[in-house]
Amino acid sequence: MRNANQQFRPRGMRSLATVAHERGFSSAISFVRPVERLQMNQGNYHQPVLEKEITELLASQEAGVVIDATLGGGGHAAALLARAPQIRVLGIDRDNAAHTAATERLSEFGDRVRMVKATFAEMETVVAQAAEWIGGAPIVGVLLDLGVSSRQLDDVTRGFSFRADAPLDMRMDPTSGESAAQYIARVDVHELVSILRENGESRFAGAIAHSMKRALPTTTDELTASVEAAVPMAARRRGHVATRAFQALRIAVNGEAEQLVTGLAASINLLSIGGVVVVISYHSGEDRVVKEILHQAHTGGCKCPVALGCVCGAVQRVEVFKASAILPSVAESETNPRARSARLRIARKVSQ
Numbered sequence: 001m002r003n004a005n006q007q008f009r010p011r012g013m014r015s016l017a018t019v020a021h022e023r024g025f026s027s028a029i030s031f032v033r034p035v036e037r038l039q040m041n042q043g044n045y046h047q048p049v050l051e052k053e054i055t056e057l058l059a060s061q062e063a064g065v066v067i068d069a070t071l072g073g074g075g076h077a078a079a080l081l082a083r084a085p086q087i088r089v090l091g092i093d094r095d096n097a098a099h100t101a102a103t104e105r106l107s108e109f110g111d112r113v114r115m116v117k118a119t120f121a122e123m124e125t126v127v128a129q130a131a132e133w134i135g136g137a138p139i140v141g142v143l144l145d146l147g148v149s150s151r152q153l154d155d156v157t158r159g160f161s162f163r164a165d166a167p168l169d170m171r172m173d174p175t176s177g178e179s180a181a182q183y184i185a186r187v188d189v190h191e192l193v194s195i196l197r198e199n200g201e202s203r204f205a206g207a208i209a210h211s212m213k214r215a216l217p218t219t220t221d222e223l224t225a226s227v228e229a230a231v232p233m234a235a236r237r238r239g240h241v242a243t244r245a246f247q248a249l250r251i252a253v254n255g256e257a258e259q260l261v262t263g264l265a266a267s268i269n270l271l272s273i274g275g276v277v278v279v280i281s282y283h284s285g286e287d288r289v290v291k292e293i294l295h296q297a298h299t300g301g302c303k304c305p306v307a308l309g310c311v312c313g314a315v316q317r318v319e320v321f322k323a324s325a326i327l328p329s330v331a332e333s334e335t336n337p338r339a340r341s342a343r344l345r346i347a348r349k350v351s352q
């Protein structure tokens with residue numbers, strides 16, 4: 001049985017399936033349905049998903065600190081701070097542009113907000129460094145609103161989307177790590193096949209990977225062309241032919257698998273008893289990993305036969321709110337296209 005308090009360390013960029021498997025989550029993630037849509041939001045920085053539900057839940061918590069580990073434009077944080085005077089927010093984002101937007105949006109809340117540029121895998125260090133500001137207050141909530149913001153997708157200089165030509169970057173933090181173009185140039189064709197397969201590109205993964213390695217794209221248009229060259233017109237499915245390839249590369253370039261496993265484990269570690277962890281994911285592979293980690297924290301890793309009762313001494317750390325993911329309403333999905341692929345999971349910490 002895995003020790004639930006065990007610390008996880010990032011180890012480079014690997015797939016959700018590989019990482020989940022190595023970390024002891026049975027996770028039969030062999031196929032990720034392409035549910036994330038690269039929708040454009042021309043208005044605000046980012047329209048928060050499931051804002052009402054999340055704000056209500058976090059605002060009902062006792063006085064303390066909520067870690068918004070994916071601060072973005074500060075939409076969820078602003079709603080929470082406005083509604084819950086007993087709550088302070090420690091905001092984390094790895095993107096400087098998010099910090100600029102959130103600083104402006106949250107300035108009215110003064111010292112009730114502290115923002116840190118970091119990854120959420122580094123959450124425990126961030127909390128340790130903010131100890132003075134936290135002042136011994138309980139961590140009553142952690143929010144992980146995964147993936148990229150609408151602004152990141154819309155900003156044509158960032159290279160996240162096939163909808164405009166741009167340098168093939170895709171880093172949430174463009175000041176660190178390698179760009180998608182460098183990643184394609186560095187890895188071998190087998191790694192490309194593997195990340196494409198895990199993102200649901202089963203039939204043409206090999207052809208696309210070889211085409212990418214031949215083309216060594218440095219712009220989004222070149223990447224799109226290399227995918228198009230590998231997939232016959234007759235075999236193209238609904239949606240854009242390059243959707244899965246763009247998503248697979250983004251996940252790999254940003255080490256999203258490692259980030260999720262490490263960040264969610266850290267969230268559970270940091271919460272006070274009674275605190276809640278709230279996770280919104282946007283594709284099925286990600287949601288399956290969240291479900292698996294929360295389930296493991298719920299059972300404490302116990303695999304004893306139900307008839308015998310638990311004899312292994314496993315400790316339940318969280319209770320999970322609902323077995324199935326919570327989905328946005330039809331009305332929200334109609335007004336905020338990004339909400340269509342969202343899945344919300346919540347767990348409350350019950351023991352250390």
Ligand SMILES: C[S@@+](CC[C@H](N)C(=O)[O-])C[C@H]1O[C@@H](n2cnc3c(N)ncnc32)[C@H](O)[C@@H]1O
Pocket residue numbers: 046047048049069070071072073074075076077092093094095098118119120121145146147148149150172259
């Ligand atoms: C979906 S947006 C969050 C939007 C935010 N909830 C709001 O209301 O504006 C995700 C944000 O999380 C950030 N992010 C994603 N993964 C991250 C990670 N591993 N560490 C830190 N920030 C991350 C992205 O840069 C992006 O700004």
